[in-house]
Amino acid sequence: MEFILSFVTQSLVQSDGDFWLPPRRSTYAVEIDWMFSFILYLSAFFFALIVGLMVWFCIRYRAREGGGPQPSPSHNLKLELVWTIIPLLLVIAIFYEGFRGFMRLSVPPQNAYNINVTGQKWKWLFSYPNGYVDEALHVPVDRPVRLTMTSEDVIHSLYIPAFRLKKDVVPGRYHTVWFNATAAGEYDLFCAEFCGKDHSNMITKAVVHPPGEFEKWLEDASNFLAKMPPHEAGEKLYKVRGCAQCHSIDGKANTGPTFKGLMGHEVALKGGTTIVVDENYIRESILEPNAKVVAGFQPVMPTFKGRIKDEEITAIIEYLKTLTE
Numbered sequence: 001m002e003f004i005l006s007f008v009t010q011s012l013v014q015s016d017g018d019f020w021l022p023p024r025r026s027t028y029a030v031e032i033d034w035m036f037s038f039i040l041y042l043s044a045f046f047f048a049l050i051v052g053l054m055v056w057f058c059i060r061y062r063a064r065e066g067g068g069p070q071p072s073p074s075h076n077l078k079l080e081l082v083w084t085i086i087p088l089l090l091v092i093a094i095f096y097e098g099f100r101g102f103m104r105l106s107v108p109p110q111n112a113y114n115i116n117v118t119g120q121k122w123k124w125l126f127s128y129p130n131g132y133v134d135e136a137l138h139v140p141v142d143r144p145v146r147l148t149m150t151s152e153d154v155i156h157s158l159y160i161p162a163f164r165l166k167k168d169v170v171p172g173r174y175h176t177v178w179f180n181a182t183a184a185g186e187y188d189l190f191c192a193e194f195c196g197k198d199h200s201n202m203i204t205k206a207v208v209h210p211p212g213e214f215e216k217w218l219e220d221a222s223n224f225l226a227k228m229p230p231h232e233a234g235e236k237l238y239k240v241r242g243c244a245q246c247h248s249i250d251g252k253a254n255t256g257p258t259f260k261g262l263m264g265h266e267v268a269l270k271g272g273t274t275i276v277v278d279e280n281y282i283r284e285s286i287l288e289p290n291a292k293v294v295a296g297f298q299p300v301m302p303t304f305k306g307r308i309k310d311e312e313i314t315a316i317i318e319y320l321k322t323l324t325e
């Protein structure tokens, strides 16, 4: 059994997808597809058998002209044993394979590469071992990867169809999953748990890098402050540092004021004074959010003191300037 399965696994690991299923790009995808198809065709078979017999019996034993009530037969032990034992064996087999598969998916290999995942309304953040955070999932090919996942707010669910991977992401606890991608490329990554208004925006990519390229990508991406124009780096920081959760860029107030048109704008502060927004005010707002609180808002912004570098603040300021033009 083990041998046959591993043979099938080896020869069918990859597929480019067909009418029923998306491409197959992880080592365990074939087992999942096999189990899925088995249950699907088994259900189709029994559906046809049961409905077919029902229709046939309806016609064959219909009420006829002159026919009166018939004595009903008692029961048929042989028939009852057959229709009890066969389905029982089938569901035991499904449970057995399903449980083994579940255990295989739940226990990551020891040497798996760990990536931390945060789900939040409404995006994914992937945090790599060196501290770099990205909005897409990047992984090396042919290497087990473990995702340690949690949520900042409501229940989300990480779903990568090509890897046959789906797992809920729940606030206040960690869920882990793992996979081993079998081919370089870009695959869709969704949220599969309806989590609110912009649920459908929680879509990004799982990028599988060819051998040796992942490390290069990570080093390059981690250096984005040095490599990108400051306003672009600032936009990235706005997204990955959580500012976007409280500050919109479309003019609508959220937990915090919008960033649209903020630079150079006159802001009313709690206590009745006003201030014209410049670089120093923004810097202060990030490092000492409670020094000057905007009128009409709660002082709930966390301080970024000690958690953000000067170059990062500069980049954010450059980005905010672009929102005023």
Ligand SMILES: [Cu+2]
Residues within 6 Å of the ligand: 119, 155, 156, 157, 191, 192, 193, 194, 195, 199, 202
């Ligand atoms: Cu979601």
